[in-house]
Amino acid sequence: MIQVQDLTKRYGTTVAVSSVSFEVRKGEVLGFLGPNGAGKTTTMRVITGFLPPSSGKVTVAGHDVAEQPLEAKRHTGYLPENPPVYTDMRVAEYLAFAGRIKGVPRRELRNRVREVSEKCAIADVQRRQIGKLSKGYRQRVGLAQAMIHNPDVLVLDEPTAGLDPKQIIETREMIRSLAGQHTVVLSTHILPEVAKTCDRVVVINAGNVVAEGTPQELTERLQGFETVLVTAEGPEGEIKAKLERVEGVTLVDQRDIANGRVTFEVHADKQKDVRGDLARAVVESQWRLLELRTSGLSLEDIFLKLTTRDVSEEAPAN
Amino acid sequence: MRNVLALAGKELRAYFHSPIAYVVLTIYSALCGFFFYSFVATYVIQVFRMMEMGGGGPSPNINEWIIRTLLEGILTVVLLLLIPLITMRLFAEEKRSGTIELLLTSPLTDMQIIGGKFLGALGLYIILMILTFIYIALLFVYGNPSGLPLLANALGLLLFGAGLLALGMWISSLTKNQIIAAAISWGVFLLLFVLNWIESYSSSTLGRTLSYLSLTTHFDNFAKGVIDLKDVVYYLSVIVIGIFLTARSLEVLKGRP
Known part of the structure:
Protein backbone atom coordinates (compact mmCIF):
# COMPACT_ATOMS: atom_id res chain seq x y z
CA MET A 1 0.00 0.00 0.00
CA ILE A 2 2.86 2.35 0.86
CA GLN A 3 6.32 1.86 -0.54
CA VAL A 4 9.25 3.94 0.52
CA GLN A 5 12.44 3.35 -1.44
CA ASP A 6 15.75 4.99 -0.60
CA LEU A 7 14.06 8.08 0.68
CA THR A 8 16.46 10.88 1.52
CA LYS A 9 15.40 14.30 2.69
CA ARG A 10 17.84 17.12 3.20
CA TYR A 11 17.18 20.58 4.58
CA GLY A 12 20.06 22.57 3.19
CA THR A 13 23.08 20.63 4.38
CA THR A 14 21.36 18.78 7.23
CA VAL A 15 20.22 15.29 6.34
CA ALA A 16 16.94 14.63 8.14
CA VAL A 17 16.26 11.23 6.63
CA SER A 18 18.86 9.19 4.84
CA SER A 19 18.12 6.36 2.44
CA VAL A 20 15.11 4.98 4.29
CA SER A 21 13.23 2.07 2.74
CA PHE A 22 10.24 0.20 4.04
CA GLU A 23 6.90 -1.09 2.94
CA VAL A 24 3.47 -1.06 4.53
CA ARG A 25 1.06 -3.78 3.52
CA LYS A 26 -2.64 -3.30 3.02
CA GLY A 27 -4.69 -3.26 6.20
CA GLU A 28 -1.68 -3.23 8.47
CA VAL A 29 -0.85 -0.91 11.36
CA LEU A 30 2.78 0.11 11.15
CA GLY A 31 4.47 1.78 14.07
CA PHE A 32 7.12 4.27 13.33
CA LEU A 33 9.31 4.38 16.35
CA GLY A 34 12.18 6.63 17.20
CA PRO A 35 13.43 9.26 19.59
CA ASN A 36 12.44 12.86 19.03
CA GLY A 37 14.24 14.32 16.04
CA ALA A 38 14.89 10.93 14.44
CA GLY A 39 13.13 11.87 11.20
CA LYS A 40 9.69 10.41 11.86
CA THR A 41 7.74 13.55 11.07
CA THR A 42 9.85 14.29 8.02
CA THR A 43 9.23 10.82 6.60
CA MET A 44 5.51 11.16 7.24
CA ARG A 45 5.42 14.56 5.62
CA VAL A 46 6.98 13.11 2.50
CA ILE A 47 4.47 10.24 2.43
CA THR A 48 1.59 12.71 2.72
CA GLY A 49 3.00 14.95 0.01
CA PHE A 50 3.60 17.91 2.31
CA LEU A 51 7.32 17.85 1.54
CA PRO A 52 8.98 16.70 -1.67
CA PRO A 53 11.69 14.03 -1.26
CA SER A 54 15.27 15.09 -2.00
CA SER A 55 15.80 11.71 -3.60
CA GLY A 56 14.20 8.30 -3.58
CA LYS A 57 10.70 7.22 -4.38
CA VAL A 58 7.54 7.04 -2.33
CA THR A 59 4.34 5.52 -3.67
CA VAL A 60 0.95 5.48 -1.97
CA ALA A 61 -1.66 3.09 -3.40
CA GLY A 62 0.47 2.84 -6.54
CA HIS A 63 0.79 6.60 -7.07
CA ASP A 64 4.16 8.30 -6.87
CA VAL A 65 3.80 11.18 -4.40
CA ALA A 66 6.14 13.37 -6.41
CA GLU A 67 4.72 12.64 -9.85
CA GLN A 68 1.01 12.17 -9.16
CA PRO A 69 0.60 14.17 -5.98
CA LEU A 70 -3.15 14.73 -6.31
CA GLU A 71 -3.92 11.05 -6.84
CA ALA A 72 -1.68 10.04 -3.96
CA LYS A 73 -3.25 12.67 -1.68
CA ARG A 74 -6.74 11.43 -2.53
CA HIS A 75 -5.75 8.10 -0.98
CA THR A 76 -4.12 9.58 2.09
CA GLY A 77 -5.50 11.02 5.29
CA TYR A 78 -3.06 12.83 7.53
CA LEU A 79 -3.22 13.82 11.16
CA PRO A 80 -0.19 16.01 11.92
CA GLU A 81 1.21 16.23 15.42
CA ASN A 82 -0.88 19.31 16.12
CA PRO A 83 -4.37 18.71 14.76
CA PRO A 84 -4.84 21.14 11.85
CA VAL A 85 -8.14 22.59 13.06
CA TYR A 86 -9.54 26.06 12.57
CA THR A 87 -10.32 27.08 16.12
CA ASP A 88 -13.06 29.52 15.14
CA MET A 89 -15.05 26.91 13.19
CA ARG A 90 -17.68 24.56 14.50
CA VAL A 91 -16.95 20.83 14.35
CA ALA A 92 -19.54 19.93 11.70
CA GLU A 93 -18.64 22.97 9.61
CA TYR A 94 -14.95 22.08 9.77
CA LEU A 95 -15.50 18.46 8.77
CA ALA A 96 -17.73 19.52 5.87
CA PHE A 97 -15.03 21.93 4.72
CA ALA A 98 -12.36 19.21 4.94
CA GLY A 99 -14.65 16.91 2.97
CA ARG A 100 -15.22 19.47 0.24
CA ILE A 101 -11.55 20.26 -0.33
CA LYS A 102 -10.80 16.54 -0.37
CA GLY A 103 -13.36 15.92 -3.06
CA VAL A 104 -16.15 14.13 -1.16
CA PRO A 105 -19.19 14.32 -3.46
CA ARG A 106 -21.86 16.78 -2.32
CA ARG A 107 -24.52 14.07 -1.92
CA GLU A 108 -22.38 11.98 0.40
CA LEU A 109 -20.95 14.82 2.45
CA ARG A 110 -23.55 14.81 5.23
CA ASN A 111 -23.35 11.06 5.60
CA ARG A 112 -19.59 11.09 5.69
CA VAL A 113 -19.52 13.79 8.35
CA ARG A 114 -21.95 11.78 10.45
CA GLU A 115 -20.04 8.53 9.94
CA VAL A 116 -16.62 9.84 10.90
CA SER A 117 -18.11 11.76 13.81
CA GLU A 118 -19.59 8.56 15.18
CA LYS A 119 -16.38 6.62 14.60
CA CYS A 120 -14.31 9.24 16.39
CA ALA A 121 -16.86 9.81 19.17
CA ILE A 122 -17.41 13.48 18.45
CA ALA A 123 -21.07 13.25 17.46
CA ASP A 124 -22.04 15.06 20.67
CA VAL A 125 -19.98 18.19 19.93
CA GLN A 126 -21.02 18.84 16.33
CA ARG A 127 -22.23 22.40 17.03
CA ARG A 128 -19.37 23.36 19.35
CA GLN A 129 -16.60 25.70 18.37
CA ILE A 130 -13.36 23.74 17.99
CA GLY A 131 -11.33 26.32 19.93
CA LYS A 132 -13.44 25.63 23.00
CA LEU A 133 -12.96 21.85 22.92
CA SER A 134 -10.48 19.95 25.08
CA LYS A 135 -7.24 18.62 23.64
CA GLY A 136 -8.68 15.10 23.46
CA TYR A 137 -11.68 16.23 21.46
CA ARG A 138 -9.54 18.33 19.17
CA GLN A 139 -7.33 15.34 18.49
CA ARG A 140 -10.40 13.29 17.57
CA VAL A 141 -11.70 16.07 15.34
CA GLY A 142 -8.29 15.99 13.65
CA LEU A 143 -8.58 12.23 13.21
CA ALA A 144 -12.11 12.59 11.81
CA GLN A 145 -10.76 15.12 9.33
CA ALA A 146 -8.11 12.63 8.20
CA MET A 147 -10.80 9.98 7.61
CA ILE A 148 -13.45 12.17 5.99
CA HIS A 149 -12.69 11.10 2.41
CA ASN A 150 -12.38 7.44 3.42
CA PRO A 151 -8.71 7.16 2.43
CA ASP A 152 -6.91 3.84 2.05
CA VAL A 153 -3.97 5.13 4.02
CA LEU A 154 -3.99 6.98 7.32
CA VAL A 155 -0.84 8.68 8.49
CA LEU A 156 -0.97 9.67 12.14
CA ASP A 157 1.85 11.67 13.68
CA GLU A 158 1.98 10.96 17.42
CA PRO A 159 -1.77 10.47 17.72
CA THR A 160 -1.70 10.09 21.51
CA ALA A 161 0.63 12.96 22.36
CA GLY A 162 -0.81 15.25 25.00
CA LEU A 163 -3.79 13.08 25.88
CA ASP A 164 -4.70 11.82 29.33
CA PRO A 165 -4.39 8.06 30.07
CA LYS A 166 -8.06 7.32 29.44
CA GLN A 167 -8.01 9.15 26.13
CA ILE A 168 -4.80 7.38 25.16
CA ILE A 169 -6.48 4.00 25.66
CA GLU A 170 -9.54 5.12 23.68
CA THR A 171 -7.40 6.44 20.85
CA ARG A 172 -5.41 3.20 20.70
CA GLU A 173 -8.60 1.18 20.55
CA MET A 174 -9.88 3.39 17.79
CA ILE A 175 -6.69 2.91 15.80
CA ARG A 176 -6.88 -0.84 16.28
CA SER A 177 -10.44 -0.78 14.98
CA LEU A 178 -9.27 1.00 11.83
CA ALA A 179 -6.85 -1.77 10.91
CA GLY A 180 -8.14 -3.93 8.11
CA GLN A 181 -10.21 -1.27 6.38
CA HIS A 182 -7.40 1.25 6.41
CA THR A 183 -3.66 0.98 6.25
CA VAL A 184 -2.29 2.93 9.17
CA VAL A 185 1.15 4.41 9.76
CA LEU A 186 1.59 5.96 13.16
CA SER A 187 4.63 7.49 14.73
CA THR A 188 5.42 7.50 18.37
CA HIS A 189 8.25 7.63 20.84
CA ILE A 190 6.14 5.87 23.44
CA LEU A 191 7.04 2.19 23.42
CA PRO A 192 4.06 0.43 24.99
CA GLU A 193 1.98 2.07 22.31
CA VAL A 194 3.78 0.11 19.64
CA ALA A 195 3.31 -3.20 21.39
CA LYS A 196 -0.38 -2.48 21.92
CA THR A 197 -1.42 -1.08 18.58
CA CYS A 198 0.99 -2.08 15.84
CA ASP A 199 1.35 -5.16 13.68
CA ARG A 200 4.83 -4.16 12.64
CA VAL A 201 7.45 -1.72 13.79
CA VAL A 202 10.07 0.29 11.95
CA VAL A 203 12.63 1.74 14.32
CA ILE A 204 14.31 4.86 13.06
CA ASN A 205 17.17 6.74 14.60
CA ALA A 206 19.12 9.73 13.32
CA GLY A 207 17.46 9.41 9.92
CA ASN A 208 18.20 5.71 9.43
CA VAL A 209 16.10 2.60 9.78
CA VAL A 210 17.79 0.54 12.48
CA ALA A 211 15.32 -2.34 12.78
CA GLU A 212 12.10 -3.62 11.31
CA GLY A 213 9.73 -6.43 12.20
CA THR A 214 6.87 -7.42 14.47
CA PRO A 215 7.31 -6.52 18.14
CA GLN A 216 7.91 -10.24 18.88
CA GLU A 217 10.46 -10.63 16.12
CA LEU A 218 12.41 -7.68 17.39
CA THR A 219 12.45 -9.11 20.89
CA GLU A 220 13.67 -12.47 19.68
CA ARG A 221 16.23 -11.13 17.28
CA LEU A 222 17.93 -8.99 19.83
CA GLN A 223 18.04 -11.56 22.52
CA SER A 295 11.53 -12.16 31.22
CA GLY A 296 11.80 -11.10 27.62
CA LEU A 297 13.57 -7.95 26.70
CA SER A 298 11.04 -5.18 26.97
CA LEU A 299 10.60 -2.86 24.05
CA GLU A 300 12.30 -0.22 26.15
CA ASP A 301 15.42 -2.37 26.30
CA ILE A 302 15.28 -3.06 22.59
CA PHE A 303 14.82 0.55 21.82
CA LEU A 304 17.71 1.65 23.96
CA LYS A 305 19.87 -1.12 22.58
CA LEU A 306 19.13 -0.19 19.00
CA THR A 307 19.43 3.53 19.34
CA THR A 308 22.46 3.65 21.60
CA ARG A 309 24.33 1.07 19.57
CA ASP A 310 23.82 3.20 16.55
CA VAL A 311 25.19 6.28 18.20
CA SER A 312 28.29 4.52 19.47
CA GLU A 313 28.99 3.07 16.04
CA GLU A 314 28.62 6.40 14.40
CA ALA A 315 30.67 8.35 16.87
CA PRO A 316 34.15 7.39 15.56
CA ALA A 317 33.14 8.21 11.99
CA ASN A 318 32.40 11.78 12.97
CA MET B 1 -13.53 24.51 -9.05
CA ARG B 2 -15.73 23.18 -6.28
CA ASN B 3 -12.86 22.97 -3.84
CA VAL B 4 -11.72 26.47 -4.81
CA LEU B 5 -15.17 27.76 -3.89
CA ALA B 6 -15.15 25.70 -0.69
CA LEU B 7 -11.90 27.39 0.29
CA ALA B 8 -13.14 30.84 -0.75
CA GLY B 9 -16.29 30.33 1.32
CA LYS B 10 -14.23 29.23 4.30
CA GLU B 11 -12.03 32.33 4.02
CA LEU B 12 -14.99 34.66 3.77
CA ARG B 13 -16.70 33.02 6.74
CA ALA B 14 -13.47 33.20 8.72
CA TYR B 15 -13.55 37.02 8.40
CA PHE B 16 -16.97 37.03 10.01
CA HIS B 17 -16.03 34.45 12.66
CA SER B 18 -13.31 36.83 13.80
CA PRO B 19 -13.73 40.53 14.52
CA ILE B 20 -11.79 41.45 11.36
CA ALA B 21 -14.79 41.76 9.06
CA TYR B 22 -16.73 43.90 11.54
CA VAL B 23 -13.78 46.14 12.30
CA VAL B 24 -12.99 46.65 8.64
CA LEU B 25 -16.61 47.25 7.65
CA THR B 26 -17.19 49.68 10.51
CA ILE B 27 -14.07 51.72 9.91
CA TYR B 28 -14.76 51.75 6.23
CA SER B 29 -18.36 52.88 6.41
CA ALA B 30 -17.56 55.53 9.03
CA LEU B 31 -14.71 57.04 7.04
CA CYS B 32 -16.50 56.65 3.75
CA GLY B 33 -19.57 58.35 5.24
CA PHE B 34 -17.51 61.27 6.48
CA PHE B 35 -15.81 61.68 3.11
CA PHE B 36 -19.14 61.49 1.35
CA TYR B 37 -20.77 64.05 3.65
CA SER B 38 -17.85 66.47 3.26
CA PHE B 39 -17.78 66.29 -0.48
CA VAL B 40 -21.51 66.67 -0.80
CA ALA B 41 -21.44 69.69 1.56
CA THR B 42 -18.63 71.32 -0.41
CA TYR B 43 -20.53 70.68 -3.60
CA VAL B 44 -23.74 72.23 -2.28
CA ILE B 45 -21.93 75.36 -1.09
CA GLN B 46 -20.27 75.65 -4.46
CA VAL B 47 -23.67 75.48 -6.18
CA PHE B 48 -25.09 78.18 -3.87
CA ARG B 49 -22.10 80.40 -4.57
CA MET B 50 -22.60 80.07 -8.30
CA MET B 51 -26.27 80.97 -7.90
CA GLU B 52 -25.35 84.08 -5.86
CA MET B 53 -23.02 85.18 -8.60
CA GLY B 54 -26.12 85.19 -10.74
CA GLY B 55 -24.75 82.62 -13.08
CA GLY B 56 -27.59 80.79 -14.80
CA GLY B 57 -25.20 78.24 -16.28
CA PRO B 58 -25.27 74.48 -15.65
CA SER B 59 -24.55 73.31 -12.10
CA PRO B 60 -21.14 71.69 -11.61
CA ASN B 61 -20.82 68.04 -12.58
CA ILE B 62 -21.70 65.66 -9.74
CA ASN B 63 -19.53 62.84 -11.10
CA GLU B 64 -16.56 65.14 -11.23
CA TRP B 65 -17.13 66.96 -7.95
CA ILE B 66 -18.37 64.26 -5.65
CA ILE B 67 -17.80 60.77 -7.00
CA ARG B 68 -14.31 61.37 -8.30
CA THR B 69 -13.09 63.10 -5.16
CA LEU B 70 -14.79 60.45 -3.04
CA LEU B 71 -13.10 57.60 -4.88
CA GLU B 72 -9.70 59.26 -4.80
CA GLY B 73 -10.17 60.04 -1.12
CA ILE B 74 -11.10 56.44 -0.32
CA LEU B 75 -8.24 55.22 -2.35
CA THR B 76 -5.42 57.15 -0.90
CA VAL B 77 -6.33 56.65 2.71
CA VAL B 78 -8.88 54.05 3.54
CA LEU B 79 -7.93 51.16 1.29
CA LEU B 80 -4.24 51.60 1.98
CA LEU B 81 -5.16 51.18 5.62
CA LEU B 82 -7.72 48.41 5.39
CA ILE B 83 -6.51 46.01 2.71
CA PRO B 84 -3.55 44.82 4.78
CA LEU B 85 -6.06 43.99 7.52
CA ILE B 86 -7.91 41.82 5.04
CA THR B 87 -4.87 40.04 3.65
CA MET B 88 -2.64 39.71 6.71
CA ARG B 89 -4.20 36.49 7.95
CA LEU B 90 -4.57 34.67 4.61
CA PHE B 91 -1.42 32.55 4.86
CA ALA B 92 0.26 33.80 8.01
CA GLU B 93 -2.50 32.42 10.22
CA GLU B 94 -2.51 29.04 8.47
CA LYS B 95 1.24 28.80 8.91
CA ARG B 96 1.10 29.77 12.57
CA SER B 97 -1.68 27.37 13.52
CA GLY B 98 -0.41 24.50 11.36
CA THR B 99 -3.60 24.26 9.34
CA ILE B 100 -1.48 24.86 6.25
CA GLU B 101 -0.66 21.14 6.60
CA LEU B 102 -4.30 20.32 5.99
CA LEU B 103 -4.38 22.40 2.82
CA LEU B 104 -1.07 21.16 1.46
CA THR B 105 -1.86 17.50 2.09
CA SER B 106 -5.35 17.72 0.59
CA PRO B 107 -5.75 16.93 -3.10
CA LEU B 108 -5.50 20.59 -4.10
CA THR B 109 -3.06 22.24 -6.47
CA ASP B 110 -1.20 25.30 -5.23
CA MET B 111 -3.17 27.41 -7.67
CA GLN B 112 -6.46 26.14 -6.25
CA ILE B 113 -5.34 27.08 -2.75
CA ILE B 114 -4.20 30.52 -3.85
CA GLY B 115 -7.29 31.05 -5.98
CA GLY B 116 -9.60 30.09 -3.11
CA LYS B 117 -7.90 32.42 -0.67
CA PHE B 118 -7.78 35.26 -3.15
CA LEU B 119 -11.48 34.92 -3.98
CA GLY B 120 -12.36 34.80 -0.29
CA ALA B 121 -10.52 38.05 0.38
CA LEU B 122 -11.99 39.56 -2.77
CA GLY B 123 -15.43 38.64 -1.42
CA LEU B 124 -14.96 40.82 1.66
CA TYR B 125 -13.57 43.58 -0.52
CA ILE B 126 -16.61 43.44 -2.79
CA ILE B 127 -18.81 43.93 0.28
CA LEU B 128 -16.82 47.12 0.96
CA MET B 129 -17.36 48.22 -2.63
CA ILE B 130 -21.09 47.65 -2.33
CA LEU B 131 -21.12 49.94 0.73
CA THR B 132 -19.43 52.64 -1.34
CA PHE B 133 -21.98 52.35 -4.07
CA ILE B 134 -24.83 52.61 -1.59
CA TYR B 135 -23.55 56.12 -0.81
CA ILE B 136 -23.21 56.87 -4.48
CA ALA B 137 -26.73 55.59 -5.13
CA LEU B 138 -28.02 58.30 -2.76
CA LEU B 139 -26.80 60.86 -5.29
CA PHE B 140 -29.29 59.51 -7.79
CA VAL B 141 -32.11 60.24 -5.36
CA TYR B 142 -31.23 63.91 -4.92
CA GLY B 143 -29.33 64.71 -8.09
CA ASN B 144 -28.70 63.50 -11.56
CA PRO B 145 -25.20 62.14 -11.97
CA SER B 146 -24.54 60.23 -15.18
CA GLY B 147 -24.62 56.47 -14.74
CA LEU B 148 -22.13 55.19 -17.29
CA PRO B 149 -18.96 56.59 -15.70
CA LEU B 150 -19.93 54.61 -12.60
CA LEU B 151 -19.12 51.41 -14.48
CA ALA B 152 -15.60 52.65 -15.02
CA ASN B 153 -15.44 53.71 -11.36
CA ALA B 154 -16.57 50.28 -10.21
CA LEU B 155 -14.19 48.42 -12.52
CA GLY B 156 -11.32 50.65 -11.42
CA LEU B 157 -12.10 50.12 -7.76
CA LEU B 158 -12.35 46.35 -8.24
CA LEU B 159 -9.07 46.09 -10.16
CA PHE B 160 -7.26 48.40 -7.78
CA GLY B 161 -8.42 46.43 -4.76
CA ALA B 162 -7.71 43.06 -6.37
CA GLY B 163 -4.16 44.21 -7.15
CA LEU B 164 -3.52 45.22 -3.56
CA LEU B 165 -5.14 42.00 -2.29
CA ALA B 166 -2.86 39.89 -4.47
CA LEU B 167 0.24 41.70 -3.22
CA GLY B 168 -0.98 41.54 0.37
CA MET B 169 -1.63 37.81 0.01
CA TRP B 170 1.93 37.30 -1.15
CA ILE B 171 3.32 39.26 1.78
CA SER B 172 1.15 37.20 4.14
CA SER B 173 2.66 34.01 2.73
CA LEU B 174 6.14 35.14 3.77
CA THR B 175 5.59 35.11 7.51
CA LYS B 176 3.80 33.36 10.35
CA ASN B 177 3.02 36.63 12.06
CA GLN B 178 -0.08 38.56 11.02
CA ILE B 179 1.21 41.84 12.46
CA ILE B 180 4.42 41.58 10.45
CA ALA B 181 2.41 40.78 7.32
CA ALA B 182 0.22 43.85 7.86
CA ALA B 183 3.19 46.12 8.62
CA ILE B 184 5.13 45.04 5.52
CA SER B 185 2.00 45.44 3.41
CA TRP B 186 1.50 48.99 4.69
CA GLY B 187 5.09 49.84 3.82
CA VAL B 188 4.95 48.35 0.36
CA PHE B 189 1.54 49.84 -0.45
CA LEU B 190 2.53 53.28 0.77
CA LEU B 191 5.62 53.21 -1.39
CA LEU B 192 3.59 52.15 -4.42
CA PHE B 193 1.12 54.95 -3.69
CA VAL B 194 3.67 57.74 -3.67
CA LEU B 195 5.94 56.40 -6.39
CA ASN B 196 4.50 58.92 -8.86
CA TRP B 197 6.07 61.78 -6.90
CA ILE B 198 9.27 60.92 -8.73
CA GLU B 199 7.77 62.42 -11.87
CA SER B 200 7.75 65.88 -10.35
CA TYR B 201 11.51 66.03 -9.90
CA SER B 202 12.97 63.51 -12.32
CA SER B 203 12.31 63.24 -16.01
CA SER B 204 14.83 60.49 -16.71
CA THR B 205 13.60 57.20 -18.18
CA LEU B 206 14.03 55.50 -14.83
CA GLY B 207 12.07 58.24 -13.12
CA ARG B 208 9.23 57.99 -15.61
CA THR B 209 9.20 54.21 -15.44
CA LEU B 210 9.02 54.18 -11.66
CA SER B 211 6.33 56.80 -11.72
CA TYR B 212 4.41 54.68 -14.21
CA LEU B 213 4.50 51.79 -11.72
CA SER B 214 2.67 53.83 -9.10
CA LEU B 215 -0.70 52.45 -8.12
CA THR B 216 -2.32 55.88 -8.04
CA THR B 217 -1.38 57.06 -11.56
CA HIS B 218 -3.45 54.31 -13.06
CA PHE B 219 -6.51 55.05 -11.03
CA ASP B 220 -6.95 58.64 -12.28
CA ASN B 221 -8.66 57.61 -15.49
CA PHE B 222 -11.02 55.20 -13.73
CA ALA B 223 -11.95 57.91 -11.21
CA LYS B 224 -12.78 60.23 -14.11
CA GLY B 225 -15.02 57.54 -15.54
CA VAL B 226 -12.71 56.53 -18.36
CA ILE B 227 -11.59 52.94 -19.00
CA ASP B 228 -8.15 52.90 -20.59
CA LEU B 229 -6.82 49.52 -21.66
CA LYS B 230 -3.34 50.31 -20.41
CA ASP B 231 -4.65 50.91 -16.89
CA VAL B 232 -6.62 47.65 -17.00
CA VAL B 233 -3.50 45.82 -18.14
CA TYR B 234 -1.48 47.47 -15.38
CA TYR B 235 -3.78 46.28 -12.60
CA LEU B 236 -4.17 42.83 -14.13
CA SER B 237 -0.38 42.54 -14.18
CA VAL B 238 -0.22 43.51 -10.52
CA ILE B 239 -2.74 40.75 -9.73
CA VAL B 240 -0.83 38.18 -11.79
CA ILE B 241 2.48 39.15 -10.19
CA GLY B 242 0.96 38.90 -6.72
CA ILE B 243 -0.45 35.45 -7.44
CA PHE B 244 2.76 34.28 -9.07
CA LEU B 245 4.87 35.42 -6.13
CA THR B 246 2.50 33.68 -3.72
CA ALA B 247 2.88 30.46 -5.71
CA ARG B 248 6.67 30.76 -5.51
CA SER B 249 6.44 31.37 -1.81
CA LEU B 250 4.34 28.22 -1.34
CA GLU B 251 6.98 26.24 -3.24
CA VAL B 252 9.65 27.50 -0.89
CA LEU B 253 7.44 26.65 2.06
CA LYS B 254 7.17 23.07 0.89
CA GLY B 255 10.93 22.85 0.35
CA ARG B 256 11.57 23.49 4.04
CA PRO B 257 8.98 23.55 6.82
Missing part, protein backbone atom coordinates in the same frame (compact mmCIF):
# COMPACT_ATOMS: atom_id res chain seq x y z
CA GLY A 224 20.41 -14.53 22.03
CA PHE A 225 19.34 -16.26 25.25
CA GLU A 226 16.34 -16.87 27.44
CA THR A 227 16.15 -14.98 30.69
CA VAL A 228 14.38 -16.46 33.73
CA LEU A 229 13.89 -14.62 36.96
CA VAL A 230 13.91 -16.83 40.05
CA THR A 231 12.97 -15.59 43.53
CA ALA A 232 13.56 -17.91 46.46
CA GLU A 233 13.98 -17.84 50.22
CA GLY A 234 17.20 -19.40 51.45
CA PRO A 235 21.00 -18.99 51.57
CA GLU A 236 21.89 -16.99 48.48
CA GLY A 237 25.35 -18.50 47.88
CA GLU A 238 24.06 -22.07 47.92
CA ILE A 239 21.08 -21.32 45.75
CA LYS A 240 23.30 -19.63 43.23
CA ALA A 241 25.67 -22.58 43.09
CA LYS A 242 22.79 -25.00 42.71
CA LEU A 243 21.18 -23.04 39.90
CA GLU A 244 24.47 -22.81 38.04
CA ARG A 245 24.67 -26.58 37.93
CA VAL A 246 21.34 -26.92 36.11
CA GLU A 247 21.89 -28.08 32.56
CA GLY A 248 21.65 -25.36 29.90
CA VAL A 249 22.21 -22.45 32.29
CA THR A 250 24.98 -20.14 31.15
CA LEU A 251 24.93 -17.42 33.75
CA VAL A 252 23.35 -16.73 37.13
CA ASP A 253 23.31 -13.20 38.34
CA GLN A 254 22.10 -12.08 41.74
CA ARG A 255 19.76 -9.20 41.19
CA ASP A 256 18.17 -8.37 44.48
CA ILE A 257 18.06 -9.43 48.10
CA ALA A 258 15.57 -8.37 50.76
CA ASN A 259 14.23 -10.07 53.92
CA GLY A 260 16.05 -13.23 53.03
CA ARG A 261 14.43 -13.36 49.61
CA VAL A 262 16.86 -13.49 46.74
CA THR A 263 16.14 -12.82 43.11
CA PHE A 264 18.43 -14.24 40.44
CA GLU A 265 18.54 -13.53 36.77
CA VAL A 266 19.30 -16.79 34.99
CA HIS A 267 20.44 -16.83 31.35
CA ALA A 268 19.97 -20.05 29.49
CA ASP A 269 20.21 -21.57 26.03
CA LYS A 270 17.44 -20.40 23.79
CA GLN A 271 16.56 -23.89 22.59
CA LYS A 272 16.20 -25.40 26.04
CA ASP A 273 13.38 -24.69 28.45
CA VAL A 274 15.14 -24.72 31.80
CA ARG A 275 12.24 -23.56 33.95
CA GLY A 276 11.19 -27.01 35.16
CA ASP A 277 14.74 -27.92 36.11
CA LEU A 278 15.27 -24.65 37.93
CA ALA A 279 12.10 -25.14 39.98
CA ARG A 280 13.07 -28.69 40.89
CA ALA A 281 16.57 -27.61 41.89
CA VAL A 282 15.20 -25.06 44.35
CA VAL A 283 12.40 -27.16 45.78
CA GLU A 284 14.48 -30.36 46.18
CA SER A 285 16.87 -28.45 48.41
CA GLN A 286 13.96 -27.47 50.73
CA TRP A 287 14.23 -23.76 49.90
CA ARG A 288 11.00 -21.91 49.34
CA LEU A 289 10.41 -20.98 45.71
CA LEU A 290 8.46 -17.73 45.63
CA GLU A 291 8.48 -16.78 41.99
CA LEU A 292 9.76 -18.03 38.68
CA ARG A 293 9.10 -16.32 35.38
CA THR A 294 10.66 -15.71 31.99
